[in-house]
Amino acid sequence: MIPVITIDGPSGSGKGTIARLLARRLGWRILDSGALYRLLGLAAQRRGIPLDDEARLAQLARTMEVAFDDERVLLDGDDVSLEIRTEEAGNRASRVAALPAVRQALLQWQRDYARAPGLVADGRDMGTVVFPDAPLKIFLTASAAERAKRRYNQLKEKGLDANLRDLIKEISERDERDRNRSVAPLRPAPDALELDSTGLSIEQVMDRVLDEVRRIWPDQGV
Numbered sequence: 001m002i003p004v005i006t007i008d009g010p011s012g013s014g015k016g017t018i019a020r021l022l023a024r025r026l027g028w029r030i031l032d033s034g035a036l037y038r039l040l041g042l043a044a045q046r047r048g049i050p051l052d053d054e055a056r057l058a059q060l061a062r063t064m065e066v067a068f069d070d071e072r073v074l075l076d077g078d079d080v081s082l083e084i085r086t087e088e089a090g091n092r093a094s095r096v097a098a099l100p101a102v103r104q105a106l107l108q109w110q111r112d113y114a115r116a117p118g119l120v121a122d123g124r125d126m127g128t129v130v131f132p133d134a135p136l137k138i139f140l141t142a143s144a145a146e147r148a149k150r151r152y153n154q155l156k157e158k159g160l161d162a163n164l165r166d167l168i169k170e171i172s173e174r175d176e177r178d179r180n181r182s183v184a185p186l187r188p189a190p191d192a193l194e195l196d197s198t199g200l201s202i203e204q205v206m207d208r209v210l211d212e213v214r215r216i217w218p219d220q221g222v
């Protein structure tokens with residue numbers, strides 16, 4: 001059994017940052033499952049496939065060539081790391097992610113990503129659907145205003161254009177769609193540890209998560 005830690009939550013909750021730090025600390029692989037949906041949205045756009053053509057999108061999900069190479073994300077060999085981070089790409093991702101056949105097509109790919117020595121999996125349904133047997137599941141939240149502010153700072157840091165008011169609106173719409181879709185909606189697994197990171201620093205959230213890691217895997221030496 002490969003050890004897996006799942007980190008789920010809405011956009012801007014800090015799960016990406018915590019997942020990255022945790023994977024580095026443990027020397028485990030990291031799965032950014034949101035990037036898969038973002039990549040599919042981009043691949044569809046490039047091929048002119050409408051975002052509601054479920055059958056063609058599922059087929060594309062099975063055949064698109066994606067690679068995660070350190071911090072870089074490649075689609076059919078092209079570095080699209082920045083292109084998939086825009087809010088537009090996030091919205092496209094959330095639309096294709098609502099389609100059951102698309103989620104099914106990406107399921108095994110995600111499970112196969114778990115390899116020794118371990119995996120930190122970041123997303124919306126990592127603990128509920130993709131890795132239901134993971135020994136440690138975190139569900140990270142934060143208030144909508146704080147999440148929009150974090151997203152704003154992140155985009156600005158990357159040199160991307162951002163407007164706080166638009167971000168609050170887009171984040172709320174995307175959360176709404178993620179929470180209310182019929183398949184794999186955003187919600188904590190029954191056995192997930194729920195952490196509200198509003199007003200907490202990254203270090204404070206990490207400390208809390210590391211306490212759990214030490215409790216479950218005392219030999220990891222973290």
Ligand code: C5P
Nearest residue numbers: 011033034035037093094097123124125
């Ligand atoms: O986490 P990120 O913002 O990159 O995710 C983009 C979109 O992909 C989310 O809004 C969500 O709709 C979708 N997603 C998902 N399941 C996951 C990860 C992301 O449905 N495990």
